Amino acid sequence: MAKNEGYKIVLTANRTLMSHYNGLVFLGFGACISKGVIPDMLYFSVMCPSIEANKDGSAVNAPCGTRKIESALLNGNFKDEDIVVAHPDHLDKVIGPNTKVLSITEIDPLGIAPATSMFRNMFGGDAYMSVKFEELLEHPHVQKYKPKIIIGGPGAWQLEDAEVQNRYGVDCVIIGDGEKTIGGIVEKAVNDKELPGVVRGEVVGEEEIPLIKNPTIDGIVEISRGCGRGCKFCAPTLQKFRCLPVEHILKEVELNLMAGKQPLLHAEDILRYKAEGFNVNTEAVADLFRQVSNYHGVDQVQISHFALSSAASAPDAVEEISNILELDKKGEWLSGQTGIETASPRLIENIMGGKCKPYRPEDWPQVVVDAFGILSDNSWVPVSTLIIGIPGEIEQDIQLTIDLVRELKEFKSIIVPLFFVSQGGLRKKSESFSMDKMTRKECELLMESWRHSLNWAETLLDEYFKMTRDNHVKSFFAKRIFAFSSRKAKEMVKMCENEYDYNMPAMVNDARNGDVKLLPQPMHSIYNYFMLEKRQ
Structure with missing residues (x-):
């Protein structure tokens, strides 16, 4: 591939999925958090640090689903020099005039999945996952060279409606297994043929699921x-x-x-x-x-x-x-x-x-x-x-x-x-x-669940770092950050129970009006505190 001419087929995923999550896989839930609750620098360094990228813009590791699609294409009619699994931060190195296809693996592109809905209802705004999905589509090289955009993965169903596809400039959505389907769709795209808006992937038998050819995340x-x-x-x-x-x-x-x-x-x-x-x-x-x-x-x-x-x-x-x-x-x-x-x-x-x-x-x-x-x-x-x-x-x-x-x-x-x-x-x-439908009894369940998790989480985190024998600096910062966050979360639970009598919608409304503070300001305080310690 000549420099900047681009690969014919580019596979990627949004930045929130291209992370090793500091070895704590459950931190992947952090992609559901609304942007602004946590400072970006803190979020992308502690909760969602990037996987490595090679000099050519390819990703060292990638989601398992992306690797399966890569293998299906390589086992078909496409050659290694045609395809790259790219790091989303380096699309400028892999997309060019030769690029015909941009295939994106997604879990929650619109930010409407269960965990994301919870955070959006509480804090407002858009989830990191949906923000980073839009950033992919709005990348200057995507806009300039306009490859056919194909979406697959567990969240593809969110883009099934034609109106939504038009809004985001998506050409084709594959719902279900993609290995048998992707080759024909990509072939059409490479030959500048019109793509179907929605394709139901044919079920792939266990003997037909391809072996990955490159390593996966975690x-x-x-x-x-x-x-x-x-x-x-x-x-x-x-x-x-x-x-x-x-x-x-x-x-x-x-x-x-x-x-x-x-x-x-x-x-x-x-x-x-x-x-x-x-x-x-x-x-x-x-x-x-x-x-x-x-x-x-x-x-x-x-x-x-x-x-x-x-x-x-x-x-x-x-x-x-x-x-x-x-x-x-x-x-x-x-x-x-x-x-x-x-x-x-x-x-x-x-x-x-x-x-x-x-x-x-x-x-x-x-x-x-x-x-x-x-x-x-x-x-x-x-x-x-x-x-x-x-x-x-x-x-x-x-x-x-x-x-x-x-x-x-x-x-x-x-x-x-x-x-x-x-x-x-x-x-x-x-x-x-949604939050506005929440009854007192449903709020009681929410608080009971949070109380259970907060009571166990600090113990689990401490045991996890002992198990993994992780480096002292990472465990120290992670535990300090979590201890602070846990304390603030417990205060929020007590506030909802004692001051609002389990009226979560009223508490969230007061928070949005600035009458009470939930997590955003404390999270900024954590960031400032640790940056000060680091400078000292």
């Missing part, structure tokens, strides 16, 4: 795809469940190890690897962890997600994985994201009946408690989500969830309350939840 390795539990509010649960062969997984583990990245195994439910329906295959999942952990060069194995129903139904699998990873011997714990969503059997049955399988909806609250106990006994730390504003939710449902959160108090865990977002099977059939 060493993420996909072990299965889809879920199949059928929760109506969620897109992944509506997708066919498939597991990749162990040989495939180990090849990607090796590739990431060569780049200095320990494996993070990704699935919607790590415990269902090679499962028969909803019955955990303990032998298969234990064998997977054994082979990965014994692979030459592997010192640590992390996971992304698991289901509480799987943990409750297969305590032997949880125990075996803990033994394989020697969690107790090393004094470490394993953490992953999971979903509680509600303690109401009625809502479980109406909207997410598959979540509790192999149990019944009426068993769900006890399944959650049993799962937390099993996880605690085996050094697993769940980061659990709750959904506020589920369609059809009544006060009794909310009280059941409050009671459940209180019952989980003794278990080391994080509970993250999220606003319901109309997506998946409920898209256009229900309304997304």
Whole structure:
């Protein structure tokens, strides 16, 4: 490629997804925070530091989904010199007159996903994720050379409407699996043919999912795809469940190890690897962890997600994985994201009946408690989500969830309350939840969840840095920043309870009018405090 002429095909993701998050994967949630709550310099240095970029503008690491699309194109009709996976801060080095395609991986391009909605309702403004998405589209070289813009990834559904596509200048949106579809779409774009506005990606079988050819962010390795539990509010649960062969997984583990990245195994439910329906295959999942952990060069194995129903139904699998990873011997714990969503059997049955399988909806609250106990006994730390504003939710449902959160108090865990977002099977059939709809009881649930997480988070952060034996400077600053933030957050919870009688909308309204202060000013104070210490 001649200098500045540009690659024919440029793959990238917005800046909030191009980070290693200082080794704390959960800091990726920081992309949901409204811009302005935290000073940009603090946000992009502590919460979302950039991955490395090569001199030619290519990214050293990239999201797993982006790497899969890169491989699909290279396995097809395109050559290595045609394609670059670019760092979003260096598009000027890779986009030029020869560039025909700009393909972007997105999770929440419009800032309307559950976690983002929560922050936007509280603090106003636009989320970093949506701000950085727009910056990509408005980049001078994108505007000058006008390549065809293709969007894929978990957040592509947000750009499905033609009006939204026109507003952002998007040419094509691929919803679902992209590996079988991307080649034909890119071929059309390269030949200056008109692209379809929306394409439903053809399901890719486990034997057809391509091996990545370059390392992923945080060493993420996909072990299965889809879920199949059928929760109506969620897109992944509506997708066919498939597991990749162990040989495939180990090849990607090796590739990431060569780049200095320990494996993070990704699935919607790590415990269902090679499962028969909803019955955990303990032998298969234990064998997977054994082979990965014994692979030459592997010192640590992390996971992304698991289901509480799987943990409750297969305590032997949880125990075996803990033994394989020697969690107790090393004094470490394993953490992953999971979903509680509600303690109401009625809502479980109406909207997410598959979540509790192999149990019944009426068993769900006890399944959650049993799962937390099993996880605690085996050094697993769940980061659990709750959904506020589920369609059809009544006060009794909310009280059941409050009671459940209180019952989980003794278990080391994080509970993250999220606003319901109309997506998946409920898209256009229900309304997304917002702060102005919040009742006193829903606010009580929100505060109870935050109190639980704040009570455990400082302990978890301290233990995490001991486990990772991270450098003293990073752990010192991170813990000091979190301690300050935690104290201010606890003050906010007490203010909402005592001064506003759980009237969150009124408190947020007063904050926006300047009558009370929530997080923005304290976060600026943190920044100023540490910059002063650094200068001294």
